[in-house]
Amino acid sequence: MMNKDTSAIALVLVTLLLLFIALQPILPANNEKFSELGILGPNQTISNYPTTVVKGQTISLYGYVGNHEGQVEFYKVVVKLGNNATVVSNSTAANAPEMASYSHILENNQSWTFPVSLMVETPGTNLRIIFELWALNSTTSDYSYLGLWNQLWLNVTAK
Amino acid sequence: MTNQYLRTRTSAILFLVILFLVPLLFPMPLPAPSHWAVRSYGASASEFSSTNSSINKAFLAVQSAEKSGGNVTGLVKNLNVAVDLIQKAQAENATNPSQATSDLQEANALASEVLSNSSSVASAGISHSRNVFTESVTAAIGILIVSSLVYIYGDRVYRQLWLQVFRNHLVRREEAR
Numbered sequence: 395m396m397n398k399d400t401s402a403i404a405l406v407l408v409t410l411l412l413l414f415i416a417l418q419p420i421l422p423a424n425n426e427k428f429s430e431l432g433i434l435g436p437n438q439t440i441s442n443y444p445t446t447v448v449k450g451q452t453i454s455l456y457g458y459v460g461n462h463e464g465q466v467e468f469y470k471v472v473v474k475l476g477n478n479a480t481v482v483s484n485s486t487a488a489n490a491p492e493m494a495s496y497s498h499i500l501e502n503n504q505s506w507t508f509p510v511s512l513m514v515e516t517p518g519t520n521l522r523i524i525f526e527l528w529a530l531n532s533t534t535s536d537y538s539y540l541g542l543w544n545q546l547w548l549n550v551t552a553k
Numbered sequence: 554m555t556n557q558y559l560r561t562r563t564s565a566i567l568f569l570v571i572l573f574l575v576p577l578l579f580p581m582p583l584p585a586p587s588h589w590a591v592r593s594y595g596a597s598a599s600e601f602s603s604t605n606s607s608i609n610k611a612f613l614a615v616q617s618a619e620k621s622g623g624n625v626t627g628l629v630k631n632l633n634v635a636v637d638l639i640q641k642a643q644a645e646n647a648t649n650p651s652q653a654t655s656d657l658q659e660a661n662a663l664a665s666e667v668l669s670n671s672s673s674v675a676s677a678g679i680s681h682s683r684n685v686f687t688e689s690v691t692a693a694i695g696i697l698i699v700s701s702l703v704y705i706y707g708d709r710v711y712r713q714l715w716l717q718v719f720r721n722h723l724v725r726r727e728e729a730r
Binding site: 398401402405406408409412413416417418419420465466468496497498499500501530532535 | 609610612613615616617619620625626629632633636639640685686688689690692693696697700703704707708
């Protein structure tokens with residue numbers, strides 16, 4: 395048979411466990427908040443990315459966005475055409491012409507895969523199709539660059 | 554001389570009347586100078602901007618409703634339809650302007666609907682959050698009370714129960730052979 399101290403400790407442990415279960419719904423979640431951005435190939439896989447296309451040829455890809463921010467988010471994927479001199483980083487969006495943009499609202503823990511259809515009209519080598527993730531900022535009521543970007547290197551031939 | 558003068562005068566008046574009437578009877582379009590704005594029947598940039606602004610406003614209301622604990626799944630679904638309609642309108646504005654205008658109007662209507670419904674979703678969320686809070690705190694207080702009672706009276710209750718269970722139990726000493 396347990397002595398009094400052991401039973402008291404067991405009682406405290408069981409009480410703490412039950413208190414944790416009871417208060418779980420109102421305890422603030424302590425998850426890491428982040429968003430995801432990805433570019434998929436024409437088969438919705440991370441393969442078969444085009445490397446050389448003819449000018450005016452349609453480039454078919456898929457974009458992927460995931461929301462783990464702990465709240466609903468209004469995302470915008472901005473596609474830009476840059477070259478090897480274009481500067482883009484986690485803090486600065488590319489200063490390059492915009493080719494297309496795709497917008498969608500995602501709840502927490504939801505993801506969105508969408509078709510991307512692009513066309514480059516000017517031939518060139520070492521061109522970069524840059525994908526940037528932006529989201530509507532509730533404070534400024536404007537889109538803010540989230541610092542997430544991806545790129546696809548491309549050579550565009552005249553014929 | 555007078556007759557001739559009158560005839561000439563009548564002819565001149567008749568000529569002027571005809572000259573005045575011909576353009577009215579057979580209107581010819583005047584070529585518009587190149588700098589004149591040509592009226593487009595498609596959706597204008599300001600209409601797109603206005604619809605985008607409505608959707609952004611509706612989204613911020615949805616985000617606020619979610620922070621209040623509301624279930625915003627339905628609102629998000631409707632708002633995404635509006636977002637898709639804007640993108641569709643942008644794509645078809647050059648080729649099918651009337652459809653683009655119609656899509657923008659529909660997107661605007663959806664954004665307004667979401668905006669007006671988000672306040673009730675927020676209220677429901679606040680009410681739900683309050684209920685969850687009350688249930689959790691009540692359960693926690695109940696657990697603490699039960700634990701305290703177990704700590705104070707548990708030993709006594711256990712012994713009484715033991716006595717009840719083993720009341721008729723006889724302990725016999727095994728006789729030594």
